Amino acid sequence: xxxxxxxxxxxxxxxxxxxxxxxxxxxxxxxxxxxxxxxxxxxxxxxxxxxxxxxxxxxxxxxxxxxxxxxxxxxxxxxxxxxxxxxxxxxxxxxxxxxxxxxxxxxxxxxxxxxxxxxxxxxxxxxxxxxxxxxxxxxxxxxxxxxxxxxxxxxxxxxxxxxxxxxxxxxxxxxxxxxxxxxxxxxxxxxxxxxxxxxxxxxxxxxxxxxxxxxxxxxxxxxxxxxxx
Numbered sequence: 001x002x003x004x005x006x007x008x009x010x011x012x013x014x015x016x017x018x019x020x021x022x023x024x025x026x027x028x029x030x031x032x033x034x035x036x037x038x039x040x041x042x043x044x045x046x047x048x049x050x051x052x053x054x055x056x057x058x059x060x061x062x063x064x065x066x067x068x069x070x071x072x073x074x075x076x077x078x079x080x081x082x083x084x085x086x087x088x089x090x091x092x093x094x095x096x097x098x099x100x101x102x103x104x105x106x107x108x109x110x111x112x113x114x115x116x117x118x119x120x121x122x123x124x125x126x127x128x129x130x131x132x133x134x135x136x137x138x139x140x141x142x143x144x145x146x147x148x149x150x151x152x153x154x155x156x157x158x159x160x161x162x163x164x165x166x167x168x169x170x171x172x173x174x175x176x177x178x179x180x181x182x183x184x185x186x187x188x189x190x191x192x193x194x195x196x197x198x199x200x201x202x203x204x205x206x207x208x209x210x211x212x213x214x215x216x217x218x219x220x221x222x223x224x225x226x227x228x229x
Contacts, residue, residue, distance in 0.1 A: 050079035062094060
């Protein structure tokens with residue numbers, strides 16, 4: 001695990017308790033050094049403070065998701081700022097979860113455990129491994145492969161799970177609660193905002209015009225659906 005936190009006491013506390021839980025950690029207090037690590041070494045989990053010297057946590061999160069060995073790493077954002085806009089920004093940048101300071105170490109460890117359960121239990125979009133083809137999109141679950149209008153598209157684990165759920169049942173409306181259950185399974189720490197942020201990220205990758213989606217449609221007051229065939 002990579003722990004990026006410039007507050008020495010918090011950083012040492014997190015590393016201590018993660019170590020007691022049996023996790024190996026690399027601790028970094030500077031954004032530039034963290035960026036070098038993120039781009040050069042694979043980690044199961046990135047714990048990123050939002051406010052960092054050199055390079056901030058949002059930039060680190062976007063860099064990890066864009067390319068390199070941590071495109072699919074789990075990311076937990078930490079911040080002293082509680083505004084809803086900050087939380088949404090973190091999730092839209094690719095974070096899997098968000099924890100506002102001050103927090104208790106038991107809550108932190110619970111969030112880490114919940115994230116790791118996602119890694120052990122991928123998104124449940126059914127057991128069918130057959131290729132799904134809809135609206136010019138080809139999804140090959142067995143290979144975690146997606147081709148959109150002839151071009152291969154790299155998706156994170158959650159983006160793939162969401163697309164697989166919706167594409168398996170075009171025209172069927174899924175509530176946010178249903179998508180939380182299917183994509184995040186039993187994780188109790190995600191919210192409706194997590195679904196909205198994930199849909200926004202996925203639209204950027206598969207829609208011709210993400211601002212005017214034709215494939216992933218919002219059903220106001222209910223949830224989302226894949227356009228009917």
